[in-house]
Amino acid sequence: MSDRRWMAAAIALGERGRGRTAPNPNVGCILVRDGRVVGRGWTQPGGRPHAEAMALAQAGEAARGATAYVSLEPCAHPSPRGPACAPTLAKTGIARAVIALTDPDPRTNGRGIALLRDSGIEVVSGIGAAEARASMSGFLSRIALNRPQVTLKLATSLDGCIARANGESRWITGAPARAHAHLERARHDAILVGRGTFEADRPQLDVRLEGLRDRSPQRLLLSGTVAPPPGWRVLPDPAAVVGLEQTNHLLIEGGAKTASAFLAADLVDRMLLYRAPILIGDGRHALGDIGLAHLADAHGRWRLTDTRMLGSDRMESYERVRG
Amino acid sequence: MSDRRWMAAAIALGERGRGRTAPNPNVGCILVRDGRVVGRGWTQPGGRPHAEAMALAQAGEAARGATAYVSLEPCAHPSPRGPACAPTLAKTGIARAVIALTDPDPRTNGRGIALLRDSGIEVVSGIGAAEARASMSGFLSRIALNRPQVTLKLATSLDGCIARANGESRWITGAPARAHAHLERARHDAILVGRGTFEADRPQLDVRLEGLRDRSPQRLLLSGTVAPPPGWRVLPDPAAVVGLEQTNHLLIEGGAKTASAFLAADLVDRMLLYRAPILIGDGRHALGDIGLAHLADAHGRWRLTDTRMLGSDRMESYERVRG
Numbered sequence: 001m002s003d004r005r006w007m008a009a010a011i012a013l014g015e016r017g018r019g020r021t022a023p024n025p026n027v028g029c030i031l032v033r034d035g036r037v038v039g040r041g042w043t044q045p046g047g048r049p050h051a052e053a054m055a056l057a058q059a060g061e062a063a064r065g066a067t068a069y070v071s072l073e074p075c076a077h078p079s080p081r082g083p084a085c086a087p088t089l090a091k092t093g094i095a096r097a098v099i100a101l102t103d104p105d106p107r108t109n110g111r112g113i114a115l116l117r118d119s120g121i122e123v124v125s126g127i128g129a130a131e132a133r134a135s136m137s138g139f140l141s142r143i144a145l146n147r148p149q150v151t152l153k154l155a156t157s158l159d160g161c162i163a164r165a166n167g168e169s170r171w172i173t174g175a176p177a178r179a180h181a182h183l184e185r186a187r188h189d190a191i192l193v194g195r196g197t198f199e200a201d202r203p204q205l206d207v208r209l210e211g212l213r214d215r216s217p218q219r220l221l222l223s224g225t226v227a228p229p230p231g232w233r234v235l236p237d238p239a240a241v242v243g244l245e246q247t248n249h250l251l252i253e254g255g256a257k258t259a260s261a262f263l264a265a266d267l268v269d270r271m272l273l274y275r276a277p278i279l280i281g282d283g284r285h286a287l288g289d290i291g292l293a294h295l296a297d298a299h300g301r302w303r304l305t306d307t308r309m310l311g312s313d314r315m316e317s318y319e320r321v322r323g
Numbered sequence: 324m325s326d327r328r329w330m331a332a333a334i335a336l337g338e339r340g341r342g343r344t345a346p347n348p349n350v351g352c353i354l355v356r357d358g359r360v361v362g363r364g365w366t367q368p369g370g371r372p373h374a375e376a377m378a379l380a381q382a383g384e385a386a387r388g389a390t391a392y393v394s395l396e397p398c399a400h401p402s403p404r405g406p407a408c409a410p411t412l413a414k415t416g417i418a419r420a421v422i423a424l425t426d427p428d429p430r431t432n433g434r435g436i437a438l439l440r441d442s443g444i445e446v447v448s449g450i451g452a453a454e455a456r457a458s459m460s461g462f463l464s465r466i467a468l469n470r471p472q473v474t475l476k477l478a479t480s481l482d483g484c485i486a487r488a489n490g491e492s493r494w495i496t497g498a499p500a501r502a503h504a505h506l507e508r509a510r511h512d513a514i515l516v517g518r519g520t521f522e523a524d525r526p527q528l529d530v531r532l533e534g535l536r537d538r539s540p541q542r543l544l545l546s547g548t549v550a551p552p553p554g555w556r557v558l559p560d561p562a563a564v565v566g567l568e569q570t571n572h573l574l575i576e577g578g579a580k581t582a583s584a585f586l587a588a589d590l591v592d593r594m595l596l597y598r599a600p601i602l603i604g605d606g607r608h609a610l611g612d613i614g615l616a617h618l619a620d621a622h623g624r625w626r627l628t629d630t631r632m633l634g635s636d637r638m639e640s641y642e643r644v645r646g
Contacts, residue, residue: 160483278621281613287482290604298601
């Protein structure tokens with residue numbers, strides 16, 4: 001198996017932690033010796049142990065001479081919460097390290113790779129970089145922009161309605177699409193709704209999938225005036241996502257006013273659209289004013305990154321094109 | 324090549340006539356002898372000559388002993404506009420006829436096949452029936468329902484808008500999607516718009532594609548009160564499509580009120596959606612009231628039959644599920 005395929009497996013392990021590792025990145029690590037996996041790890045809930053520490057603990061002596069596939073550069077800075085991974089990897093005697101991304105955290109940022117090389121370990125970097133970037137997009141957003149990656153979820157009819165005029169919205173999409181949406185909840189640290197949705201639905205926002213119930217995200221309410229209900233935090237306005245703690249990945253679930261406020265502030269990085277093959281007509285529309293001045297300005301902002309059928313519904317994922 | 328593949332070629336020839344053969348069906352015909360095509364035909368504009376007559380004229384003496392692939396049962400009834408095809412085929416000495424669909428026109432309806440068999444010709448029917456039914460859907464609708472097949476075209480943003488609030492709608496979709504929409508115009512006998520669209524845009528509704536400019540459909544205006552402008556016909560209300568003459572395929576191009584009126588009357592058989600990867604927000608929505616009483620009633624009515632990317636836009640074709 002090539003470096004690229006082992007790295008894909010390491011990134012897939014890192015996905016297991018996604019939504020629970022903030023403020024740390026959701027890293028994955030595989031240790032391979034003589035073509036066999038001797039250790040596997042991923043960042044644990046709360047961010048510790050790191051992926052490398054978990055994989056090394058599993059491998060024990062077998063790590064000696066192995067190749068470590070890590071989706072992010074091993075950390076070089078000591079922390080009160082645990083030892084740094086780069087020196088630990090060096091000490092265990094691995095022969096080679098394959099790394100997808102350099103850690104943009106200024107405390108590491110190349111120092112982990114330098115430390116490994118100085119210890120005589122062969123280092124290859126950049127393998128699977130695009131996939132690793134997509135997987136750790138939330139952490140990368142926090143480091144680059146000091147805010148989580150923001151995903152807007154919309155479930156609509158073919159004509160762009162999220163409910164009938166009287167508010168009836170159960171159900172627009174079918175069971176497979178709704179299950180997929182719950183899986184996406186599990187991949188986010190926090191979910192936000194607006195006050196209208198909160199008051200109308202009192203939503204649980206939990207992950208209602210067997211085996212993933214403990215992965216329900218934090219709940220955030222967008223409101224400038226309301227005190228946080230028990231079990232909720234309050235975000236006074238969209239701009240307050242900047243500096244939001246313990247959150248790499250934020251999911252916005254409704255309603256139209258909240259979605260529009262985030263879009264108007266250009267704070268949506270990703271859209272997750274579920275579209276059912278139905279027509280509603282004069283229903284409630286997915287969006288209100290998003291501050292569009294000219295039609296030409298609407299073009300070139302969104303790039304389709306994934307699409308699939310979920311039962312008779314179509315899922316589409318779009319990414320904001322920036323810069 | 325198998326019967327199925329020759330029939331697919333015959334149906335493809337029949338597509339050349341689509342939108343110009345009303346009140347006749349857009350039939351295709353291929354004559355094959357010893358594995359070689361000796362004649363090809365399709366229903367000519369206005370409905371005559373028929374596909375079989377054109378193919379036979381091309382084949383001449385070579386038709387003797389050939390297999391005729393015809394997408395619809397050859398007609399058995401004489402007409403002042405030309406001879407019946409079944410007896411003509413029998414006279415030319417073809418050995419075999421492969422037919423996709425029995426002609427539901429009560430004047431033929433099995434009599435063409437019986438006549439061929441009585442003449443000692445081997446007849447196989449039902450090959451490629453589904454594809455032939457899709458190709459001649461307009462004619463079949465006219466015979467079964469006494470009205471054209473009605474296709475609703477919508478070009479929207481991801482959030483279901485057909486224009487900004489001020490009416491700006493050029494352009495939502497890109498050049499490839501707009502070219503596809505013009506190709507669809509060429510496949511329809513008539514295009515209808517509502518009074519609002521007519522007065523705001525004075526649309527040409529012509530086919531602006533090189534080589535297809537002569538295929539521009541008739542223009543219909545939905546209005547109970549206005550006299551037909553020069554070059555237009557007036558339809559007083561959606562129900563007036565019943566009995567509409569010279570029209571197998573009718574395309575509805577706008578606006579929201581017209582689209583909603585046809586949907587509310589359950590007179591739309593097919594939807595052709597073009598969707599651009601843009602957001603508009605508080606724009607004009609694709610539909611108004613379509614008479615939906617419960618969300619559950621919206622489900623199970625539309626079946627996706629085709630989808631493809633056209634540049635960065637997605638085209639989707641849906642068919643009304645009836646009965």
